[in-house]
Amino acid sequence: MNKLVKTQDVTYEYVRRDDDGNVENIVNAIEGINISIEEGQMVAIIGHNGSGKSTLAKHLNALLTPTEGTVWVDGIDTSNEEKVWDVRQKAGMVFQNPDNQIVGQVVEEDVGFGCENLGIKTEEIWERVADALKSVDMYEYRNASPNRLSGGQKQRVSIAGIIAMKPKCIILDEPTAMLDPRGRKEVINAIIRLNKEEKVTIILITHNMEEIIGADKIFVMDKGKLVMEGSPREVFGKVEELTEMGLTVPEATLIGKKLYDSGLPISLPVLTKEELVSEIGRARLSKFR
Amino acid sequence: MLRDITLGQYYNTKSVIHNLDPRTKILGTMVYMVSLFAFNSFWTYLIAFAALVTVIVLSKVPVRFMLRGMKAIFLFLIITVLYNLFLTQGDTIFSFWIFNVTIQGLKQAILMFFRLTFLVVGTSILTLTTTPSNLTDGLEALMYPLKLVKVPVAEIAMMMSIALRFIPVLTEETDKIMRAQKARCADFDSKNLFKRIKSYVPILVPLFISAFRRANDLATAMEARAYRGGDGRTKMKPLKYKAGDWIAYTSMLIYGIAALAITVLINFQIFMLKA
Numbered sequence A: 001m002n003k004l005v006k007t008q009d010v011t012y013e014y015v016r017r018d019d020d021g022n023v024e025n026i027v028n029a030i031e032g033i034n035i036s037i038e039e040g041q042m043v044a045i046i047g048h049n050g051s052g053k054s055t056l057a058k059h060l061n062a063l064l065t066p067t068e069g070t071v072w073v074d075g076i077d078t079s080n081e082e083k084v085w086d087v088r089q090k091a092g093m094v095f096q097n098p099d100n101q102i103v104g105q106v107v108e109e110d111v112g113f114g115c116e117n118l119g120i121k122t123e124e125i126w127e128r129v130a131d132a133l134k135s136v137d138m139y140e141y142r143n144a145s146p147n148r149l150s151g152g153q154k155q156r157v158s159i160a161g162i163i164a165m166k167p168k169c170i171i172l173d174e175p176t177a178m179l180d181p182r183g184r185k186e187v188i189n190a191i192i193r194l195n196k197e198e199k200v201t202i203i204l205i206t207h208n209m210e211e212i213i214g215a216d217k218i219f220v221m222d223k224g225k226l227v228m229e230g231s232p233r234e235v236f237g238k239v240e241e242l243t244e245m246g247l248t249v250p251e252a253t254l255i256g257k258k259l260y261d262s263g264l265p266i267s268l269p270v271l272t273k274e275e276l277v278s279e280i281g282r283a284r285l286s287k288f289r
Numbered sequence B: 001m002l003r004d005i006t007l008g009q010y011y012n013t014k015s016v017i018h019n020l021d022p023r024t025k026i027l028g029t030m031v032y033m034v035s036l037f038a039f040n041s042f043w044t045y046l047i048a049f050a051a052l053v054t055v056i057v058l059s060k061v062p063v064r065f066m067l068r069g070m071k072a073i074f075l076f077l078i079i080t081v082l083y084n085l086f087l088t089q090g091d092t093i094f095s096f097w098i099f100n101v102t103i104q105g106l107k108q109a110i111l112m113f114f115r116l117t118f119l120v121v122g123t124s125i126l127t128l129t130t131t132p133s134n135l136t137d138g139l140e141a142l143m144y145p146l147k148l149v150k151v152p153v154a155e156i157a158m159m160m161s162i163a164l165r166f167i168p169v170l171t172e173e174t175d176k177i178m179r180a181q182k183a184r185c186a187d188f189d190s191k192n193l194f195k196r197i198k199s200y201v202p203i204l205v206p207l208f209i210s211a212f213r214r215a216n217d218l219a220t221a222m223e224a225r226a227y228r229g230g231d232g233r234t235k236m237k238p239l240k241y242k243a244g245d246w247i248a249y250t251s252m253l254i255y256g257i258a259a260l261a262i263t264v265l266i267n268f269q270i271f272m273l274k275a
Helices: A053-059 A081-090 A107-118 A122-135 A151-163 A181-197 A232-236 A239-244 A251-261 A273-288 B022-038 B042-059 B063-087 B103-129 B132-142 B144-149 B153-183 B193-199 B201-224 B243-274
Strands: A003-017 A023-033 A036-038 A042-047 A068-073 A091-094 A169-173 A201-206 A217-222 A225-230 B092-096 B099-102
Touching: A003 A053, A003 A201, A023 A053, A023 A225, A036 A201, A042 A053, A042 A181, A053 A169, A053 A201, A081 A091, A091 A151, A091 B201, A107 A122, A107 A151, A122 A151, A122 A181, A151 A169, A151 A181, A169 A181, A181 A201, A217 A232, A225 A232, A232 A239, A239 A251, A251 A273, B022 B042, B022 B103, B022 B132, B022 B243, B042 B103, B042 B243, B063 B099, B063 B103, B099 B103, B132 B144, B132 B153, B144 B153, B153 B201, B193 B201
Parallel strands: A042 A201, A042 A217, A091 A169, A169 A201
Antiparallel strands: A003 A023, A003 A036, A003 A068, A217 A225, B092 B099
């Protein structure tokens, strides 16, 4: 399959300066990152606060360019300044705070904003906006003011604004962090549907482990370095290591692990509630046999 | 409570005036304003009045909404009228104490009264029948020639439209901060004016900090969506003139010619009488 996003030894130095502009110290926000993401995948990047996951995300659509190393998006080197706008069209980005990324005064105007920037013809903008709003189930709100929407709805409008630009991948930087449980569910369902039905590559940065059980791949970041990578089953199998980094695991995984540790012979790791129930059932049966 | 402030004063209904292109409405308002200052005879004001009434009727906006704007300038209006009434030199009608009321003064006062009233009502029709975003679009299009002298017209329009978008967000935030400070015993209702002004500092500081943070976030989000200034942008809702706009422009022209013709005629008469 095609490698859509690839990074090689990416390091980003964050230079802190004092009031006189002298260099106080240099911190590597991320260091030696090598990842590759295939087209059509849904991958997740998890990590503690300050682990560098947002910094990495900003590299993937050229908002930041690496101090060392290279990032390729669909074959384009992001540090090539002439191609910056191509990169941003190919890799769209959704941010955490839904209020701070909506530009338009009406939902449809906001969704069209990216297309206007790309210089797309008026008629086509209208088509794209309608399709994008339908794909996140917000079409009936197209004439509403963003101020009247709930957090989850605003976030879906933001996603539609990116989809209208027809990107190859969407990077979502903690899109559900400021939402209530219902809004979270709406947004995550919209993301999963885009991945499954429209085959858009999704890069989801999150704190909430329940959201990424269905991901194809998980990257774990700690202190600016990539420390783990693998399928959810591989990553969540290492409960102790994750806990040491200050990360949680899905509830079912944790309960499964605890049960195993206290002597119940279930096969680890358990990812979902349903899996846990059937595993416990199986373990009890084998015990009584 | 702060959330109840409606944005601008747009009155939502469907009418021929609402349907006009914002450029037409802005230019029309300008023509009207100029005409009020350029012409000052009884007959031209009668025409101005007739034009105003026609537009009000066509706009379907209740008259009380138009008169709302009068409240703001009420004091100013009274002072202007009294100033002209008492302090204009000329043929005295009657006088008392130190005041002299003259014919010229009386005429001038009445003229000023109608001029200001027409001005306020006329401009409020523009804001009542045009949405803020439409108004920005119109202004952007009309300012377009300024691009030749390197004025960043598109960027200014973008700034205006973002400001409009964030007014409700920031009012909500102010509300929240106010409540938070009230919970910590801040007193916003002090009778002492100085104290009251001072009590708003703890609101403004966090509000500004958050506004800057929002601005920063928004700038990043806009850049991520490939915003690179006004060049090369297309429009999702381009402005297009319709038949109604040409009728409006023709009416404006007729109005201007009529007012001009009457002024010329009157001046000619005065000239003849003097001769």
